[in-house]
Amino acid sequence: MHIATPLRYVVPAGAALLLSAAPASATPAPVSPLQPVTSLAAERLATADLVAAAKWGTDSPIDDPAREQVVLDSVAAEAQRTGADPDEVRRIFRDQIEANKVVQRGLYARWEAHPEQAPTTKPDLNVVRETINRINTDLVQAVADSTPQRTAPTCRPELALAVVEVHHDKHPDLLHTRALVRSLVSVCRD
Secondary structure, three states: OOOOOOOOHHHHHHHHHHHHHHOOOOOOOOOOHHHHHHHHHHHHHHHHHHHHHHHHHOOOOOOHHHHHHHHHHHHHHHHHHHOOHHHHHHHHHHHHHHHHHHHHHHHHHHHHOHHHHHHOOOOHHHHHHHHHHHHHHHHHHHHHHOOHHHOOOOOHHHHHHHHHHHHHHOOOOOOOOHHHHHOOOOOOOO
């Protein structure tokens, strides 16, 4: 899929605009209307660390097409209940899943290179998936609620602003920042 203005260019530009804007004493800029979507995407990405730790050293692969299909079917059904476009929600969640795998692969690479950093305990994957399912429900609602902003010509700059806001609030590392940008590729309708 071709994106007219890739987020990798928009995010730094948005950050530069925010950093060069008003002095600290000025009234804070309004929160981006896409901030709930971005914040929930970041929250969902945070579960990737637990999923990777649960799978590390087991036969469970990072790619799990059967589980991915269950998630996509579930969010499409939730989209219908909220009045959102199920196909659009599927695209957005396909990106969420791929971004989650970016984090898992990045952590595996880190743990292979630095075994002392590998997890020594395994989270219960079923408990982690309950958390993911809760976030998925909230994220579908946020996607439905943000339809006007996601279809507007200002969506990409608003999304960049939301990424900067979430980055400022959550302080993710480079791996999670890259994955966050990957998770949001289909949020704006082009």
